[in-house]
Amino acid sequence: MTISDPQTRKVILGVAASDSHAVANHLIAFTLRDEGYLVINLGTCTPIEEFVAACEEHPDAEALVIGSLNGHAWDDLRGLSRAKEAGRIRCPVVLGGNLSVGSHKGAGADERLYSIGVDHILADPAQLPLLLDELRAHALREAS
Ligand code: B12
Numbered sequence: 001m002t003i004s005d006p007q008t009r010k011v012i013l014g015v016a017a018s019d020s021h022a023v024a025n026h027l028i029a030f031t032l033r034d035e036g037y038l039v040i041n042l043g044t045c046t047p048i049e050e051f052v053a054a055c056e057e058h059p060d061a062e063a064l065v066i067g068s069l070n071g072h073a074w075d076d077l078r079g080l081s082r083a084k085e086a087g088r089i090r091c092p093v094v095l096g097g098n099l100s101v102g103s104h105k106g107a108g109a110d111e112r113l114y115s116i117g118v119d120h121i122l123a124d125p126a127q128l129p130l131l132l133d134e135l136r137a138h139a140l141r142e143a144s
Helices: 023-034 048-059 079-083 109-115 125-143
Strands: 010-015 038-041 063-068 093-097 120-122
Touching: 010 023, 010 048, 010 079, 023 038, 023 125, 048 063, 048 079, 063 125, 093 125, 109 120, 120 125
Parallel strands: 010 038, 010 063, 063 093, 093 120
Antiparallel strands: none
16 A cells, blocks of 8 residues: 555445445445545445556555345455455555444354455444554555
């Protein structure tokens, strides 16, 4: 990842390909903008290829933040690891929402998502600013 100017911290945001739930996406975009981020919000029903194109267009984005509510995160995000291996997504991928079908979430659900290229799973959008600060600090350490 290219380190962004501290004045223009940037994230790419969107909702997974099959998913039309818009409310949390808008709230997260609003909150991050309020925190001073430049948010490239791709909105709902965003295919992997559009996330990849945004990452290539914005190499200084600190993270790709994806929401998924309808339970189909794993199906929707299966192209992630290929895009990362090809160097087309270079920033960390953060995922949140209602990530599998049903109210009982099996112990392996998060591990499956990590195995396809998700780097961080958060339950609460309020955790995002702290995680983004940690990721930026890590990237700065790696670059120095
Ligand atoms: C409104 C709604 C809809 C609307 C959406 C309208 C719109 N344009 O947004 C409509 C009617 C279109 C809809 C459709 C469907 N829905 Co719906 N929907 C809801 C509902 C009632 C509210 C969602 C909402 O907006 N909540 C308010 C926001 C602020 O909260 P939230 O979405 O829960 O997100 C919170 C967290 O998940 C988290 N979060 C969310 N995104 C992210 C992202 C990141 C990065 C992070 C860190 C955190 C995070 O933070 C938020 C605040 O705590 C929920 C049930 C409920 N009461 O939650 C079902 C629900 C999400 N829907 C559900 C389903 C199944 C569907 C359908 C498949 C139904 C159907 N058979 O057609 C379709 C799917 C459509 C699609 N292609 O995606 C299920 C998902 C079940 C699952 N995952 O196991 C739910 C949970 C209902 C249920 N109990 O079964 N839905």
